[in-house]
Amino acid sequence: MGTDASHVVTAALVAGLLAGYGIAVPVGAVATYLVSLTARTSLRTGVCAALGVATADGLYALLATVGGAALAAALRPALGPLRWASALLLLALAVRGAVIAVRQYRGRRLTTRTDPAPPSPARAYLALLGITLLNPTTVIYFAALVLGTPTTDAVRPLEQGVFVAAAFLASASWQLLLAGGGALLGRVLTGRRGRLVTAVVSSGVIMGLAVRMMLPS
Template sequence: MTAALLAGVLAGYGIAIPVGAVGTYLVSLTARTTLRTGVCAALGVATADGLYALAATLGGPALAAALRPVLGPLRWVCVLVLLALAAWGAAGAVRRYRHHRLATHAGAAPVSPARAYLALLGITLLNPTTVIYFAALVLGSQTGDAAGSGERVVFVAAAFAASASWQVLLAGGGALLGRMLTGHRGRLVTALVASGVMTALALRMAVAPV
């Protein structure tokens, strides 16, 4: 059980700590909305990580073999999603700045916690980095076939908890950033920087080999 717990914690933090496009969007979203919305979004990311950890423990090498053919299409879907989010975020920030509004969306209702959860869950499930990470985990460990049901449960729970703790920490940082940058110009700069980072990561993902 201890080995499964440690393996799950390491797996969860291993995929969560590198702050890529998903983490950047999470921080930006929380800065523009509320801590509650950010926490729900963070749990959406952690849920996706937990689902992949569960699949890794149950699927074994067969799952990894099945994932290989779709890694390329998933990468392009993720590139398009990231570019759309970057453009949407930048355009919304410019509109809000021009109209001098502090609402999270110009002329629209704020993002609800449930919507934030589902959005980040979907984005993370389509993230090729997550797919590749857990596919490698399946191929490089005996977590799936050799472990009993108890060890599997502990591994998945530990991976989810580790990922959730880090994502919630990022959301807290986004909430603090939002309180610091309460002016129109500060929110515009924050949104444009986040959009720029997401665009750069999407372009880098597009040209990187699978």
């Protein structure tokens, strides 16, 4: 009996890790913004932002294990409006990032004006948490995985906990890797022109991905 429970928990652990990496690894607008934000600010800010993304993935994994098909079905009608809201928010962030980069570049060249304060780690965490929560396809993704895995009632709560924790850790490890890459990029591009080019290119990529989100699939 104990061996069976151990096998089920191990299976939930592996399933959670695979699910977490499966939803986190594809590089989209949020990942691009995370790297760009870390490059422009600091590793501490990037780490907090990365944990915001991972927290949203973990919450959706928890909702999927608890709500299952009912929750996924309830969210389907809201997919369109939430996708548009997420895309518009990302567009606003992209435009803001490009404008600030150009303003900083011109300000340093023409005047001695001080730069605007970068977002605090707490603000970065909440911003990335909110953006990621606007993507309800994540909970449908997790729900499909959970519903496709047969379980026994005796170990169901433990299995759910292991699955959610593993999904969170997988997502967090990938997001932290992206934040580390952004920090390294920020150290390399220390010049005014390098940071300007990076910010503008990143904003362009985010805009393209956001517009793609609004197109019918």
